[in-house]
Amino acid sequence: MKILVLGGAGYIGSHTVSELVDAGEDVVIADNLETGHIEAVNPKAKFYQGDIRDKKFVDSIFDNEKIDAVIHFAANSLVGESMTNPLKYYDNNLYGTKVLLESMVEHGVDKIVFSSTAATYGEPESIPILENDKTEPTNPYGETKLSMEKMMKWTGVAHGLRYVALRYFNACGAHVSGEIGEAHSPETHLIPLILQVPNGQREAISIFGDDYDTKDGTCVRDYIHVTDLAQAHILAVKYLADGGKSDVFNLGNGVGFTVKEVIETARKVTGHPIPAVISPRRGGDPAKLIASSEKAKNILGWKPEHADLEEIIATAWKWHKNHPNGYAK
Numbered sequence: 001m002k003i004l005v006l007g008g009a010g011y012i013g014s015h016t017v018s019e020l021v022d023a024g025e026d027v028v029i030a031d032n033l034e035t036g037h038i039e040a041v042n043p044k045a046k047f048y049q050g051d052i053r054d055k056k057f058v059d060s061i062f063d064n065e066k067i068d069a070v071i072h073f074a075a076n077s078l079v080g081e082s083m084t085n086p087l088k089y090y091d092n093n094l095y096g097t098k099v100l101l102e103s104m105v106e107h108g109v110d111k112i113v114f115s116s117t118a119a120t121y122g123e124p125e126s127i128p129i130l131e132n133d134k135t136e137p138t139n140p141y142g143e144t145k146l147s148m149e150k151m152m153k154w155t156g157v158a159h160g161l162r163y164v165a166l167r168y169f170n171a172c173g174a175h176v177s178g179e180i181g182e183a184h185s186p187e188t189h190l191i192p193l194i195l196q197v198p199n200g201q202r203e204a205i206s207i208f209g210d211d212y213d214t215k216d217g218t219c220v221r222d223y224i225h226v227t228d229l230a231q232a233h234i235l236a237v238k239y240l241a242d243g244g245k246s247d248v249f250n251l252g253n254g255v256g257f258t259v260k261e262v263i264e265t266a267r268k269v270t271g272h273p274i275p276a277v278i279s280p281r282r283g284g285d286p287a288k289l290i291a292s293s294e295k296a297k298n299i300l301g302w303k304p305e306h307a308d309l310e311e312i313i314a315t316a317w318k319w320h321k322n323h324p325n326g327y328a329k
Contacts (some may be wrong), residue, residue, distance in 0.1 A: 016229075016234070030061055055099050058103040075093045105155065113236040119137055122135070162240050182326075221289050257309055
Protein backbone atom coordinates (compact mmCIF):
# COMPACT_ATOMS: atom_id res chain seq x y z
CA MET A 1 0.00 0.00 0.00
CA LYS A 2 1.00 3.60 -0.53
CA ILE A 3 0.30 5.50 2.68
CA LEU A 4 0.35 9.28 3.15
CA VAL A 5 1.52 10.28 6.65
CA LEU A 6 0.60 13.87 7.48
CA GLY A 7 2.89 15.18 10.20
CA GLY A 8 5.40 12.43 9.48
CA ALA A 9 8.32 14.57 10.68
CA GLY A 10 6.83 14.91 14.16
CA TYR A 11 7.32 12.74 17.24
CA ILE A 12 4.68 10.05 16.81
CA GLY A 13 4.54 10.53 13.02
CA SER A 14 8.25 9.81 12.52
CA HIS A 15 8.06 6.65 14.62
CA THR A 16 5.02 5.48 12.65
CA VAL A 17 6.84 6.12 9.35
CA SER A 18 9.78 4.07 10.66
CA GLU A 19 7.51 1.12 11.45
CA LEU A 20 5.72 1.42 8.09
CA VAL A 21 9.02 1.44 6.20
CA ASP A 22 10.22 -1.59 8.20
CA ALA A 23 6.96 -3.35 7.24
CA GLY A 24 7.73 -2.75 3.54
CA GLU A 25 5.03 -0.16 2.89
CA ASP A 26 5.40 2.68 0.38
CA VAL A 27 5.33 5.87 2.49
CA VAL A 28 4.76 9.50 1.51
CA ILE A 29 5.23 12.21 4.17
CA ALA A 30 3.73 15.69 4.20
CA ASP A 31 4.81 18.11 6.95
CA ASN A 32 5.10 21.89 7.23
CA LEU A 33 7.95 21.47 9.77
CA GLU A 34 6.27 23.90 12.20
CA THR A 35 6.83 21.42 15.01
CA GLY A 36 8.33 18.53 13.03
CA HIS A 37 12.02 18.10 12.21
CA ILE A 38 13.61 17.51 8.81
CA GLU A 39 16.19 15.29 10.59
CA ALA A 40 13.34 12.98 11.66
CA VAL A 41 12.18 12.39 8.07
CA ASN A 42 12.86 8.78 7.09
CA PRO A 43 15.17 8.68 4.05
CA LYS A 44 13.18 5.77 2.60
CA ALA A 45 9.98 7.83 2.45
CA LYS A 46 9.08 10.49 -0.12
CA PHE A 47 8.83 13.93 1.52
CA TYR A 48 6.65 16.91 0.62
CA GLN A 49 7.00 20.12 2.62
CA GLY A 50 3.80 22.11 2.88
CA ASP A 51 0.69 22.87 4.89
CA ILE A 52 -2.56 20.86 4.83
CA ARG A 53 -4.53 24.14 4.90
CA ASP A 54 -3.16 24.77 1.40
CA LYS A 55 -5.62 22.99 -0.91
CA LYS A 56 -3.32 23.22 -3.95
CA PHE A 57 -0.52 21.56 -1.95
CA VAL A 58 -2.77 18.74 -0.73
CA ASP A 59 -4.28 18.23 -4.19
CA SER A 60 -0.80 18.05 -5.72
CA ILE A 61 0.12 15.11 -3.49
CA PHE A 62 -3.03 13.16 -4.39
CA ASP A 63 -2.49 14.07 -8.06
CA ASN A 64 1.13 12.88 -8.05
CA GLU A 65 0.86 9.83 -5.79
CA LYS A 66 -1.58 6.92 -5.92
CA ILE A 67 -2.45 7.11 -2.22
CA ASP A 68 -4.37 4.15 -0.70
CA ALA A 69 -4.78 5.44 2.85
CA VAL A 70 -3.95 8.47 5.01
CA ILE A 71 -2.59 8.63 8.56
CA HIS A 72 -3.27 12.08 10.00
CA PHE A 73 -0.97 13.52 12.71
CA ALA A 74 -0.89 17.11 11.44
CA ALA A 75 -2.36 19.12 14.31
CA ASN A 76 -1.39 21.49 17.09
CA SER A 77 -1.47 19.66 20.41
CA LEU A 78 -0.60 21.83 23.42
CA VAL A 79 -3.45 22.04 25.93
CA GLY A 80 -2.17 25.23 27.58
CA GLU A 81 -1.60 27.02 24.28
CA SER A 82 -5.07 26.02 23.10
CA MET A 83 -6.54 27.84 26.11
CA THR A 84 -4.72 31.09 25.30
CA ASN A 85 -4.90 30.85 21.50
CA PRO A 86 -7.99 28.77 20.66
CA LEU A 87 -8.40 30.16 17.13
CA LYS A 88 -4.99 28.77 16.16
CA TYR A 89 -6.34 25.32 17.02
CA TYR A 90 -9.57 25.80 15.10
CA ASP A 91 -7.60 27.06 12.09
CA ASN A 92 -4.98 24.32 11.92
CA ASN A 93 -6.79 21.34 13.39
CA LEU A 94 -10.30 21.87 12.03
CA TYR A 95 -9.80 23.91 8.88
CA GLY A 96 -6.75 21.81 7.93
CA THR A 97 -8.78 18.63 8.30
CA LYS A 98 -11.65 20.10 6.28
CA VAL A 99 -9.24 20.87 3.38
CA LEU A 100 -7.73 17.39 3.65
CA LEU A 101 -11.10 15.61 3.59
CA GLU A 102 -12.27 17.69 0.61
CA SER A 103 -9.21 16.62 -1.34
CA MET A 104 -9.56 12.98 -0.27
CA VAL A 105 -13.20 12.91 -1.43
CA GLU A 106 -12.30 14.54 -4.76
CA HIS A 107 -9.50 12.03 -5.35
CA GLY A 108 -11.44 8.95 -4.24
CA VAL A 109 -9.23 8.21 -1.21
CA ASP A 110 -11.59 6.66 1.33
CA LYS A 111 -9.46 5.46 4.28
CA ILE A 112 -8.00 7.59 7.07
CA VAL A 113 -6.48 6.80 10.47
CA PHE A 114 -6.60 9.78 12.77
CA SER A 115 -4.45 10.66 15.76
CA SER A 116 -7.04 11.69 18.34
CA THR A 117 -6.60 12.11 22.09
CA ALA A 118 -7.82 11.22 25.56
CA ALA A 119 -8.52 14.96 25.91
CA THR A 120 -11.78 14.29 24.05
CA TYR A 121 -13.18 12.81 27.28
CA GLY A 122 -12.48 15.76 29.58
CA GLU A 123 -12.89 14.87 33.27
CA PRO A 124 -13.53 11.10 33.31
CA GLU A 125 -16.54 9.83 35.23
CA SER A 126 -15.02 6.40 35.74
CA ILE A 127 -11.67 4.61 35.43
CA PRO A 128 -10.63 2.94 33.18
CA ILE A 129 -12.08 5.13 30.42
CA LEU A 130 -14.14 3.32 27.77
CA GLU A 131 -14.75 4.46 24.19
CA ASN A 132 -18.47 4.98 24.81
CA ASP A 133 -17.95 7.17 27.88
CA LYS A 134 -19.20 10.73 27.48
CA THR A 135 -16.99 13.21 25.63
CA GLU A 136 -16.93 16.66 27.20
CA PRO A 137 -13.53 18.24 26.50
CA THR A 138 -12.27 20.83 28.97
CA ASN A 139 -9.98 22.67 26.51
CA PRO A 140 -9.98 23.77 22.85
CA TYR A 141 -7.36 21.15 21.95
CA GLY A 142 -9.66 18.30 23.00
CA GLU A 143 -12.66 20.10 21.51
CA THR A 144 -11.04 20.43 18.09
CA LYS A 145 -9.90 16.80 18.07
CA LEU A 146 -13.44 15.66 18.90
CA SER A 147 -14.77 17.93 16.14
CA MET A 148 -12.27 16.39 13.71
CA GLU A 149 -13.65 12.94 14.60
CA LYS A 150 -17.19 14.15 13.91
CA MET A 151 -16.14 15.78 10.64
CA MET A 152 -14.81 12.39 9.50
CA LYS A 153 -17.99 10.66 10.67
CA TRP A 154 -20.28 12.94 8.64
CA THR A 155 -17.96 12.89 5.63
CA GLY A 156 -18.26 9.12 5.84
CA VAL A 157 -22.06 9.30 5.85
CA ALA A 158 -22.06 11.60 2.81
CA HIS A 159 -19.15 10.22 0.79
CA GLY A 160 -18.31 6.71 2.03
CA LEU A 161 -15.09 7.70 3.82
CA ARG A 162 -14.05 5.21 6.51
CA TYR A 163 -11.96 6.32 9.46
CA VAL A 164 -10.36 5.06 12.65
CA ALA A 165 -9.82 7.58 15.44
CA LEU A 166 -7.17 6.50 17.96
CA ARG A 167 -7.60 8.25 21.31
CA TYR A 168 -4.41 7.91 23.20
CA PHE A 169 -2.93 8.87 26.46
CA ASN A 170 0.65 9.83 27.36
CA ALA A 171 2.92 9.01 24.42
CA CYS A 172 6.50 8.53 25.59
CA GLY A 173 9.81 6.80 24.96
CA ALA A 174 11.92 6.75 21.82
CA HIS A 175 12.90 4.37 19.03
CA VAL A 176 15.05 1.54 20.38
CA SER A 177 17.79 2.48 17.88
CA GLY A 178 18.13 5.91 19.50
CA GLU A 179 17.99 7.47 16.00
CA ILE A 180 14.71 9.33 16.49
CA GLY A 181 12.97 10.53 19.63
CA GLU A 182 10.95 13.24 21.31
CA ALA A 183 11.93 16.86 20.63
CA HIS A 184 9.39 19.56 21.43
CA SER A 185 9.95 23.26 21.94
CA PRO A 186 8.71 24.15 24.44
CA GLU A 187 8.74 20.74 26.09
CA THR A 188 5.61 20.00 28.11
CA HIS A 189 5.71 16.22 28.57
CA LEU A 190 6.66 14.79 31.95
CA ILE A 191 9.33 12.22 31.04
CA PRO A 192 11.47 14.53 28.85
CA LEU A 193 11.16 17.25 31.51
CA ILE A 194 12.35 14.83 34.20
CA LEU A 195 15.28 13.77 32.02
CA GLN A 196 16.39 17.38 31.63
CA VAL A 197 17.58 17.17 35.26
CA PRO A 198 20.22 14.42 34.77
CA ASN A 199 21.07 16.13 31.46
CA GLY A 200 22.02 19.27 33.39
CA GLN A 201 19.30 21.41 31.78
CA ARG A 202 17.23 22.03 34.92
CA GLU A 203 17.97 21.72 38.61
CA ALA A 204 14.79 19.95 39.68
CA ILE A 205 11.49 18.63 38.41
CA SER A 206 8.25 20.25 39.56
CA ILE A 207 5.39 18.10 40.83
CA PHE A 208 2.15 20.03 40.34
CA GLY A 209 0.14 19.05 43.39
CA ASP A 210 0.64 16.20 45.86
CA ASP A 211 -2.83 16.27 47.44
CA TYR A 212 -4.84 14.37 44.83
CA ASP A 213 -6.93 11.35 45.79
CA THR A 214 -4.30 8.85 44.61
CA LYS A 215 -1.97 6.46 46.40
CA ASP A 216 0.81 9.05 46.86
CA GLY A 217 -1.14 12.25 46.22
CA THR A 218 0.24 12.88 42.72
CA CYS A 219 -1.60 12.55 39.39
CA VAL A 220 -1.91 9.13 37.77
CA ARG A 221 -1.43 8.77 34.01
CA ASP A 222 -1.31 5.94 31.46
CA TYR A 223 2.05 5.96 29.64
CA ILE A 224 2.37 4.27 26.27
CA HIS A 225 5.53 3.73 24.26
CA VAL A 226 5.59 5.61 20.97
CA THR A 227 6.48 2.47 18.98
CA ASP A 228 3.42 0.70 20.38
CA LEU A 229 1.35 3.69 19.27
CA ALA A 230 2.92 3.48 15.82
CA GLN A 231 2.01 -0.20 15.53
CA ALA A 232 -1.61 0.59 16.41
CA HIS A 233 -1.81 3.05 13.49
CA ILE A 234 -0.49 0.39 11.12
CA LEU A 235 -3.00 -2.17 12.42
CA ALA A 236 -5.77 0.42 11.99
CA VAL A 237 -4.81 0.99 8.33
CA LYS A 238 -4.86 -2.78 7.77
CA TYR A 239 -8.26 -2.99 9.49
CA LEU A 240 -9.70 -0.38 7.10
CA ALA A 241 -7.99 -1.98 4.08
CA ASP A 242 -9.66 -5.27 5.04
CA GLY A 243 -13.07 -3.58 4.96
CA GLY A 244 -13.42 -2.59 8.64
CA LYS A 245 -16.10 -0.03 9.50
CA SER A 246 -15.37 3.40 10.97
CA ASP A 247 -14.63 3.22 14.69
CA VAL A 248 -12.92 4.78 17.69
CA PHE A 249 -10.29 3.04 19.85
CA ASN A 250 -8.50 3.95 23.06
CA LEU A 251 -4.78 3.24 23.24
CA GLY A 252 -3.08 2.88 26.59
CA ASN A 253 -1.44 0.30 28.79
CA GLY A 254 -4.38 0.15 31.17
CA VAL A 255 -1.93 0.72 34.03
CA GLY A 256 -1.51 4.06 35.74
CA PHE A 257 1.67 5.44 37.25
CA THR A 258 1.83 8.40 39.60
CA VAL A 259 4.15 11.33 38.92
CA LYS A 260 6.29 10.26 41.88
CA GLU A 261 6.56 6.71 40.51
CA VAL A 262 7.72 8.04 37.13
CA ILE A 263 10.35 10.23 38.81
CA GLU A 264 11.54 7.32 40.98
CA THR A 265 11.85 5.07 37.92
CA ALA A 266 13.84 7.79 36.11
CA ARG A 267 16.20 7.98 39.09
CA LYS A 268 16.76 4.23 38.82
CA VAL A 269 17.34 4.33 35.04
CA THR A 270 19.68 7.36 35.04
CA GLY A 271 21.45 6.85 38.37
CA HIS A 272 20.81 10.52 39.12
CA PRO A 273 19.07 11.77 42.31
CA ILE A 274 16.67 14.02 40.30
CA PRO A 275 15.46 16.46 42.97
CA ALA A 276 11.70 17.11 42.94
CA VAL A 277 9.88 20.24 44.11
CA ILE A 278 6.21 20.29 45.08
CA SER A 279 4.37 23.11 43.29
CA PRO A 280 0.70 24.17 43.32
CA ARG A 281 -1.80 22.18 41.29
CA ARG A 282 -2.39 23.18 37.68
CA GLY A 283 -5.95 23.98 36.68
CA GLY A 284 -7.74 21.24 34.79
CA ASP A 285 -5.45 18.34 35.73
CA PRO A 286 -7.64 15.27 36.42
CA ALA A 287 -6.40 13.07 39.29
CA LYS A 288 -6.45 9.88 37.17
CA LEU A 289 -6.45 9.13 33.44
CA ILE A 290 -6.23 5.45 32.57
CA ALA A 291 -7.50 3.86 29.37
CA SER A 292 -9.17 0.58 28.69
CA SER A 293 -7.61 -0.72 25.46
CA GLU A 294 -9.56 -3.98 25.37
CA LYS A 295 -11.46 -2.91 22.25
CA ALA A 296 -8.24 -2.19 20.30
CA LYS A 297 -6.79 -5.51 21.42
CA ASN A 298 -9.91 -7.47 20.46
CA ILE A 299 -10.72 -5.78 17.13
CA LEU A 300 -7.35 -4.54 15.83
CA GLY A 301 -5.26 -7.30 17.40
CA TRP A 302 -3.08 -4.68 19.09
CA LYS A 303 -0.65 -5.76 21.79
CA PRO A 304 1.72 -3.27 23.46
CA GLU A 305 5.26 -4.67 23.42
CA HIS A 306 6.93 -1.95 25.50
CA ALA A 307 4.60 -1.53 28.47
CA ASP A 308 7.29 -1.65 31.16
CA LEU A 309 7.86 1.85 32.57
CA GLU A 310 11.56 1.21 33.14
CA GLU A 311 12.02 0.19 29.50
CA ILE A 312 10.03 3.21 28.30
CA ILE A 313 12.21 5.61 30.29
CA ALA A 314 15.40 3.78 29.28
CA THR A 315 14.63 4.31 25.58
CA ALA A 316 13.81 7.96 26.25
CA TRP A 317 17.05 8.41 28.22
CA LYS A 318 19.11 6.85 25.42
CA TRP A 319 17.71 9.46 23.04
CA HIS A 320 17.86 12.51 25.34
CA LYS A 321 21.34 11.72 26.68
CA ASN A 322 22.72 11.67 23.12
CA HIS A 323 20.48 14.52 21.87
CA PRO A 324 20.25 16.98 24.78
CA ASN A 325 19.02 19.69 22.42
CA GLY A 326 16.74 17.44 20.42
CA TYR A 327 17.52 17.46 16.72
CA ALA A 328 19.39 20.78 17.00
CA LYS A 329 23.10 20.30 16.48
